[in-house]
Amino acid sequence: MTETQKSATLTLNGENYELPIFSPTAGPDVVDIRKLYAQAGVFTYDPGFTSTASCDSTITYIDGDKGELLHRGYPIDQLASKSHYLEVCYLLLYGELPTAAQLEDFETRVTRHTMVHEQMHNFFRGFRRDAHPMATLVGVVGAMSAFYHDSLDVTDPWQREVAAVRLIAKLPTIAAMAYKYSIGQPFVYPRNDLDYAANFLHMCFSVPAEEYHVNPILSRAMDRILTLHADHEQNASTSTVRLASSSGANPFACIAAGIACLWGPAHGGANQACLEMLKEIGTVDRIPEYIARAKDKNDPFRLMGFGHRVYKNTDPRAKVLKQSADEVLELLGVDDNPLLQVAKELERTALHDEYFIQKKLFPNVDFYSGIILEAMGFPTSMFTPIFALSRTVGWISQWKEMIADPQNKIGRPRQLYLGETMRDYVDIEQR
């Protein structure tokens, strides 16, 4: 970051405090308040971090007003149409697009790590068959630290590299195992002759009883969905991973924490909630009823897949997913899918409604993804695990960036205390 000559002056109790201002390569300037408490004895107050930069980063930039998303400077729509998920993983991890040789080496390293320790199969047997796959994912990914002892030392750059590749490689295998376990089918081992997305579909949908050929349309659509969910600057789950990592916790525990945070319906769980909402609406004629509910302050109902903390324009990922939904459903011969018609009419209605216009609520990444995933054969319970396996590279890239940052220290926010001031204990006889 560039320290500017500019500074902000805070006047407090007759005292002036000069706060340095740093300018980014893109986005708003930041006011450095790191010394504020020591100098002025006050905290800043920002629940939900609506105006707070928690770190500096070079990985992803979002312009919420323009609806732009850049990974290492490359626009997401170009990456979605011209690149593929493992190449985007390389870009996020190492900062540049790989040469052909670098990409081949990286893909080989990931492919060679897709199997999990055979004993990890036993973990699944401890879960109920009807456990949500996210519960299984949190548990099994956290348990990876019980197996891969040679990639736990976060101070060793080589072990960090191995942990990163293991997580990117094994998340699809574990997510597929969670799915197979939930439907009572045998686990399917990864295959080294399939690319990343095709391998995931193979592990989810093939059965020992017959040959399974990955449909290239589905494989391309799967890869595009993974690319679109890979990273998104300091969202809630990434911030969770960074905070967990700041204590020096091992990478598998930190990614398990990110998975747990992503599960919430306000975050990654919105793709499942959105499809369930579209199914509940059912037909276009019921849309006005749900738009009214979404606007009703006394009704907790919100349009799932709509709104965003940063985007005050359409999420660029939603644009790509909407186009992809059209293509995939047409190619699969289900382009008259009623859910897609409801989604499109819901989007059209909302975007012409003063409430949504005034509050700048637009479709986000979760609005169309579920329609594609359901058409591909996934149950709604697998939508967020797919988001998690894709976002693992974003989490681990941000984790590596933070661990390597010399100014890295444990995250420890303060509070605005509104509780009781000191008082003496009262014996039970006097209460």
Ligand code: SDX
């Ligand atoms: C993801 O951060 C990321 O980058 C996340 C993500 C990523 O890639 O990591 O992009 C992935 O999580 C996308 C978001 C998925 N969540 C949903 O689709 C759930 C529905 N959306 C909302 O819950 C909400 O929009 C959030 C959580 C996404 C954002 O919430 P904010 O920024 O805290 O905004 P807010 O709740 O303060 O809402 C502002 C106003 C409120 O009205 P007022 O109190 O000002 O009167 O807009 C209203 C809200 O009631 N509002 C909605 C709404 N979202 C916000 N009203 C109806 N329907 C909605 N969806």
